Amino acid sequence: MERGSPGASRPVEPGPCLSSLRGAEPAASASTLSAARAQPGSRVIAVAAVLPAGGCGERMGVPTPKQFCPILERPLISYTLQALERVYWIKDIVVAVTRENMGAMRNIIQKYQHTRISLVEAGETRHRSIFNGLKALAKDQPDTQLSKPEVVIIHDAVRPFVEEDVLLKVVAAAKEHGAAGAIRPLVSTVISPSADGCLEISLERARHRASEMPQAFLFDVIYEAYRQCSDYDLEFGTECLHLALKYSHTKAKLVEGPPDLWKVTYKRDLYAAESIIKERISHAVCVVMDPKQDKEPVDHFLEALKNELNDVKIESREPGQAGRDIQQSNLEQCYNFVSMNIMMSDFQETRKLLHMLEESNLSILYPVVVVSVHFFDFKLVPLSQKMESLMWIRESAKEMKKRNILLFGLIIDYSQGEQKLQESLRQGAIIIASLIKERSSALVGQLLVA
Structure with missing residues (x-):
C-alpha cells in the first residue's frame, strides 16, 4: 500500500471528519452538519472512501480499462477522485488498482494534483479489491499511513458525478443503521428466464429498485463481513449491502439517489459523460x-x-x-x-x-x-x-x-x-x-x- 503524492495546490483543503448528530435524519443537509460541527461538545466521526478500480472494461469493448479512458483528454477516474476530494470531510481515499496500472495511477495523481489518495493493489475480483482497500484502512497491511475510520464509503471509480449531498445522506444513514446505499427506480422490468429461454418470472417494477453507489458502512460492520465471507462471495458477489446483511446481520437503509449516479459501462457512456462535463x-x-x-x-x-x-x-x-x-x-x-x-x-x-x-x-x-x-x-x-x-x-x-x-x-x-x-x-x-x-x-x- 502506498500513499499518493500530494498536489502542489488545490482549491479546497481537506478536512478530517464529519460532525455526528444524535438522531440525525439520513437526509441531513451539509449546512445542518456544518452547524452541528460548530456546536461545543459535538462529536466528530472519521470518514474514508474505498474505490475499486481494477476492472478491465470488457463490456466497453476497448483495450483501455474504462476507468482510464480519456474524457476531454483526462482519465475518467480523475473526475471521480475530484468529486470525492471536493468533500473535505472525507479524510482518506483508497484506490485499488492492478499492479500493471499502478504507475499510470501514480502519474494521474501527480499530473492532476490529487490529494488524500492512497493506492493498494487490486484483487482479481471487485470484492477482493474492496477487501484490500478495507485492509489498508484497518492497518492489516505493512507500512500503512492510514487510520481506521468510523464510517467508510464504497464507490465506483467510473461514477464521476457523485455529489456531496448524496454522500452525506448515505454516511448519516450508515452512522444510524450500520449500512446504507443509494438506490434508483428501475428503468426496465426485471424478468427471470427458464432453462429453455422462456419467461418464468416477471417482477413488479414498482416494488423493486436498482442498487447504485455510493454505499456507506460503519467500518467494523463491513470489515467483519468481508473477513467472514466465503471464497464464492469474493469471487462472484457484487453487492456489498448483501454481505453486511448476510454476515453482520445489518439491514441497510436505502437512500433515494439522484439520476446522475449512473455508471460509465459502455462506450456510448463516455460520450454522455463528456457531454455532461462540457455543459457543467x-x-x-x-x-x-x-x-x-x-x-x-x-x-x-x-x-x-x-x-x-x-x-x-x-x-x-x-x-x-x-x-x-x-x-x-x-x-x-x-x-x-x-x-x-x-x-x-x-x-x-x-x-x-x-x-x-x-x-x-x-x-x-x-x-x-x-x-x-x-x-x-x-x-x-x-x-x-x-x-x-x-x-x-x-x-x-x-x-x-x-x-x-x-x-x-x-x-x-x-x-x-x-x-x-x-x-x-x-x-x-x-x-x-x-x-x-x-x-x-x-x-x-x-x-x-x-
Whole structure:
C-alpha cells in the first residue's frame, strides 16, 4: 500500500471528519452538519472512501480499462477522485488498482494534483479489491499511513458525478443503521428466464429498485463481513449491502439517489459523460477588456452573447481584476474567457489574460476556452494589412494547447452599417457559444470572421 503524492495546490483543503448528530435524519443537509460541527461538545466521526478500480472494461469493448479512458483528454477516474476530494470531510481515499496500472495511477495523481489518495493493489475480483482497500484502512497491511475510520464509503471509480449531498445522506444513514446505499427506480422490468429461454418470472417494477453507489458502512460492520465471507462471495458477489446483511446481520437503509449516479459501462457512456462535463463547465463566461476602450460595441456584443447562452452568467472584468479572480477562485471557477480588443491588433488584452492563465492552475483539470475578439474598421485599414499581426493567434494557440488552453480568434468589421453590424455581432455570439459548448481542439488557432 502506498500513499499518493500530494498536489502542489488545490482549491479546497481537506478536512478530517464529519460532525455526528444524535438522531440525525439520513437526509441531513451539509449546512445542518456544518452547524452541528460548530456546536461545543459535538462529536466528530472519521470518514474514508474505498474505490475499486481494477476492472478491465470488457463490456466497453476497448483495450483501455474504462476507468482510464480519456474524457476531454483526462482519465475518467480523475473526475471521480475530484468529486470525492471536493468533500473535505472525507479524510482518506483508497484506490485499488492492478499492479500493471499502478504507475499510470501514480502519474494521474501527480499530473492532476490529487490529494488524500492512497493506492493498494487490486484483487482479481471487485470484492477482493474492496477487501484490500478495507485492509489498508484497518492497518492489516505493512507500512500503512492510514487510520481506521468510523464510517467508510464504497464507490465506483467510473461514477464521476457523485455529489456531496448524496454522500452525506448515505454516511448519516450508515452512522444510524450500520449500512446504507443509494438506490434508483428501475428503468426496465426485471424478468427471470427458464432453462429453455422462456419467461418464468416477471417482477413488479414498482416494488423493486436498482442498487447504485455510493454505499456507506460503519467500518467494523463491513470489515467483519468481508473477513467472514466465503471464497464464492469474493469471487462472484457484487453487492456489498448483501454481505453486511448476510454476515453482520445489518439491514441497510436505502437512500433515494439522484439520476446522475449512473455508471460509465459502455462506450456510448463516455460520450454522455463528456457531454455532461462540457455543459457543467460552460455555465460562466468572463469578458476581459481594458476600461479605456470603447464600451459601446462591447455592450451590444454582450447582449447578443446572453441571447445565445441562456442561463449563463456573463461577467465583465478588467485584466487585473480577472487575474485576481483567477488566483482567488475555488470550485466555482470560470473556464471560458472572451478578450475584447477594440481597434487594436497587438493582442494586448489577450496577452495579459493568457499570461494570467498560465500562472494559475485553472487549466489542470478542464480545458479553458479563450476567444480573442477583434473589432476593426476595415475602411481605415484593410484586413489584408492586419493579417500578419493576426497570425500571432495561430502560433500562440499551439503553445497554449500544450497547457490545456484552447485559443481562438474572432474578427468583427466595426465599419459596417448599424443593421449589418448587429448581424455580425449576433453571428459572433453564435460562434463563441459554439466554441465554448463544443471545446473542439480541431479549431484551435483558427481566425473566424463574423
